[in-house]
Amino acid sequence: MPESPYPMILIEEALALIERNVQLLPAVTMPFDQALGLVLAEDIFAAEPMPPFPAASVDGFAVIAADSSGPRRIVGDQMAGYMAEVRVEPGTAARVTTGAPIPPGADTMVMVEQTEETNGQVQLLTDELQLGSNIRPVGQDIEIGQLVLPRGTVLGPAELGLLGTVGKTGVTVYRRPKVAVMSTGDEIVEPHEPPQPGQIRDANRFTLMGAVRQTGAEPIDLGIVKDKANSLQATIERGLAETDALLTSGGVSMGQLDLVKPYLASRGTVHFGRVNTKPGKPVTFASVDGKPCFAMPGFPVSALVSFEVFVRPALLKMAGHTRIYRPREKAILAHHTSHSVARTEFQRVVLTRRSDGMLLASTTGFQGSGRLLSMVGANGLVVLPHGQGDFEAGTVVEALVLGPVEME
Ligand code: AMP
Ligand code: MG
Numbered sequence: 001m002p003e004s005p006y007p008m009i010l011i012e013e014a015l016a017l018i019e020r021n022v023q024l025l026p027a028v029t030m031p032f033d034q035a036l037g038l039v040l041a042e043d044i045f046a047a048e049p050m051p052p053f054p055a056a057s058v059d060g061f062a063v064i065a066a067d068s069s070g071p072r073r074i075v076g077d078q079m080a081g082y083m084a085e086v087r088v089e090p091g092t093a094a095r096v097t098t099g100a101p102i103p104p105g106a107d108t109m110v111m112v113e114q115t116e117e118t119n120g121q122v123q124l125l126t127d128e129l130q131l132g133s134n135i136r137p138v139g140q141d142i143e144i145g146q147l148v149l150p151r152g153t154v155l156g157p158a159e160l161g162l163l164g165t166v167g168k169t170g171v172t173v174y175r176r177p178k179v180a181v182m183s184t185g186d187e188i189v190e191p192h193e194p195p196q197p198g199q200i201r202d203a204n205r206f207t208l209m210g211a212v213r214q215t216g217a218e219p220i221d222l223g224i225v226k227d228k229a230n231s232l233q234a235t236i237e238r239g240l241a242e243t244d245a246l247l248t249s250g251g252v253s254m255g256q257l258d259l260v261k262p263y264l265a266s267r268g269t270v271h272f273g274r275v276n277t278k279p280g281k282p283v284t285f286a287s288v289d290g291k292p293c294f295a296m297p298g299f300p301v302s303a304l305v306s307f308e309v310f311v312r313p314a315l316l317k318m319a320g321h322t323r324i325y326r327p328r329e330k331a332i333l334a335h336h337t338s339h340s341v342a343r344t345e346f347q348r349v350v351l352t353r354r355s356d357g358m359l360l361a362s363t364t365g366f367q368g369s370g371r372l373l374s375m376v377g378a379n380g381l382v383v384l385p386h387g388q389g390d391f392e393a394g395t396v397v398e399a400l401v402l403g404p405v406e407m408e
Contacts, residue, residue: 055099277346
């Protein structure tokens with residue numbers, strides 16, 4: 001039997017090689033409202049306090065707390081958005097709306113629900129006036145000069161709002177990686193094409209482009225490439241020229257037309273070409289022109305699981321994320337699970353949380369590398385280590401948690 005020229009390495013070694021050979025992309029400055037999901041490359045400070053003026057937190061009347069309990073004369077209105085020429089003196093009150101500045105002289109806000117207004121006068125219906133109540137003091141939410149978002153923060157909805165608050169309209173973030181995605185194989189046709197005998201429709205490009213997008217990176221669709229050296233080379237070169245990383249599927253096994261690895265080797269450095277994992281043994285990682293190239297095996301589950309284990313952390317690192325690995329948790333196998341001793345296996349499961357807090361891992365059914373349905377609905381991958389045989393139901397193993405876990 002012909003042997004692959006690439007040594008079989010362990011998953012941990014493969015991940016270390018990826019971490020070592022994948023670099024952070026340069027930072028760019030862009031409009032803050034386009035930066036959802038990106039990672040801050042600068043510290044963000046507040047140049048002004050928030051609120052910038054003492055502001056009413058309710059609709060009602062601005063008063064002086066120490067005044068007697070009798071009716072107060074209403075001296076004017078202060079609505080939100082401007083400074084009215086109203087001053088509160090002893091025995092008076094001003095009508096003020098939520099978010100409006102507190103007029104000079106006043107020190108307390110009384111909610112409109114606790115007042116009664118007649119003939120230009122207001123009577124407070126509460127005896128206990130607490131000095132300063134219902135007023136948000138300057139800087140209550142953000143102090144002037146405060147570090148509001150440190151470098152390395154992932155920008156989510158709250159963070160975008162804060163950038164708006166502090167007026168940081170141009171924000172410096174790590175660039176969103178562009179990833180060229182292609183399928184290879186003479187048998188692969190587009191989903192809209194009726195397959196001729198011997199042909200099948202493409203699954204991997206759509207799987208992988210979706211997975212790329214879920215990491216926050218931008219997939220660039222390079223289509224289906226035939227198992228011909230010249231078309232493969234032309235498409236790989238186009239991907240290298242136009243994007244930050246290359247992602248192929250198919251053509252990395254031991255077949256005569258498996259041309260991806262030899263071409264990557266001729267153009268750069270292949271860091272590994274075989275990993276002791278199931279599915280995904282022939283997964284390949286190379287650097288060409290300083291750009292990471294990942295060649296996924298062709299079987300759809302192998303392609304997606306290999307992406308999940310090896311490519312996702314790489315794309316997250318390129319984009320400046322520091323948490324690049326999925327959480328790993330202990331999980332109880334719900335079923336007897338067959339496993340071959342030779343390789344570390346990632347089996348697709350539905351994880352649920354039991355009332356005692358433990359995760360329960362239920363299989364998604366037949367775990368064939370071609371059966372994408374084994375990935376549908378899966379929110380976890382149980383890790384069955386090499387060196388051990390079958391696992392009895394009830395065994396505790398580790399699981400990669402891929403998504404939200406529901407209570408059992
Ligand atoms: P390969 O790695 O090219 O030897 O392909 C392994 C298996 O995966 C073969 O059965 C291929 O037909 C299948 N395969 C390869 N690429 C794709 C794809 N893009 N979509 C669906 N199946 C594929
Ligand atoms: Mg092929």
